[in-house]
Amino acid sequence: MPDKPQIITFGWVPEFARGFVRDIRPRWACEEVGQPYETVLIADAKGPEHRRLQPFGQVPAYRDGALEMFESGAIVLHICEKAGKLIPADPVARARAIQWLVAALNSVEPWVAALAVNDLFEADQPWSATRHDKVVADLDGRLADLETALGDRQWLEGDEFTIGDLMMVSVLGQLRGTGVLDRFPRLAAYVARGEARPAHRKAMADHLATFDRPAAA
Incomplete structure (x- = not known):
């Protein structure tokens, strides 16, 4: 079981899509609440292994201990509720x-x-x-x-x-x-x-830096 939450997303996308993939949302939430995370980079979202996490063959997916989930809105809500930040107490x-x-x-x-x-x-x-x-x-x-x-x-x-x-x-x-x-x-x-x-700038920089690496296998 990973020590940090994992955001599962693409290791490569075409130039026009860079800066727009929805993994930016949980990345930003993690940065806002101070939650360290790691990324798991995939090449194929339509294969059976990823569809076990994301039945519609999209990104991002997310692991947090025993919890596996998909949908960027649900992931962001989980991250922020767990941290008790970005959600008012009232x-x-x-x-x-x-x-x-x-x-x-x-x-x-x-x-x-x-x-x-x-x-x-x-x-x-x-x-x-x-x-x-x-x-x-x-x-x-x-x-x-x-x-x-x-x-x-x-x-x-x-x-x-x-x-x-x-x-x-x-x-x-x-x-x-x-x-x-x-x-x-x-x-x-x-x-x-x-x-x-600052949290958005950091999340976006890390998202874009993904595409400077070799494509995921």
């Missing part, structure tokens, strides 16, 4: 922080992902160009709602950075390089604040 504030974590994954990320699917992964399909404007309009609508909810606050619930912010910044960070957030200056500033946190 039950109402705790519930609202978890609410934002779920909102990031359920109410925002599908619209963010739709843009990548349309403009990147399906760019060679005949419907991609004609669908682009609708995908962007849907995403803009969702981001406008989020910007209104954020208002002038530093973080989603005020002055305290929580797991909800970690997940929301991570989701919005997938728009890096698209110019979409330029239309939402408060959200752009919010993401910049999150990504400027």
Whole structure:
């Protein structure tokens, strides 16, 4: 049994995916709460060994003692609950922080992902160009709602950075390089604040350094 929690992720991804793989989320959570961890690098997420940990053949997966789990949101929640950090002690504030974590994954990320699917992964399909404007309009609508909810606050619930912010910044960070957030200056500033946190900078640097190593066997 490993002494440290393990984050299982890819040892190599194409250039365009670097900085966007979801192992950045548990890495960031570990850095925020001061939890040392190690990475297990894989080349194939679709094989039977990895599917035992992650039935959908994705990354990350996670081991913590006898616990094996998947889904970045669940992993982040476990890391932070175990450490007692990034989750407010007050039950109402705790519930609202978890609410934002779920909102990031359920109410925002599908619209963010739709843009990548349309403009990147399906760019060679005949419907991609004609669908682009609708995908962007849907995403803009969702981001406008989020910007209104954020208002002038530093973080989603005020002055305290929580797991909800970690997940929301991570989701919005997938728009890096698209110019979409330029239309939402408060959200752009919010993401910049999150990504400027030392824990995020360390997690991202370690994530990117993975790809300087030889590819996993």
